[in-house]
Amino acid sequence: MTREVPSISQAEWEVMKVLWGKSPQTANAVISSMREQTEWSPKTIRTLLDRLTQKEVIDVNKEKKVYTFSPLYSEDECQRAEAQSLIKKIRGGTMKSALIQFIEDDSFSEKEIEELRSILDKKNK
16 A cells, blocks of 8 residues: 655755665754755754644654654655656656656756666567
């Protein structure tokens, strides 16, 4: 059974990337990592952690004095949910036409084309 992943904003994605890279992490550790990548204030990052907690995308361990945060969904689950959402928005949920559009509008290396062929061949069996 597939869990329904809550929608997350682009800014929340950035926080999730830090937690997918390593977890559990304290808020201060997340802030430290984020400050290397962005100019966001600690308050903004804490707000994003709070939002992700309220959306139940991350879990907060409150057993110790310092709370730690961990993702409740894998990066793959979130990417799949985001792709489905995007397809619904741009093509009314029709996967085939969205894929055709992506393939026609993008250029692929030989290796990428072989990967796509391999995926389609496996799907056809």
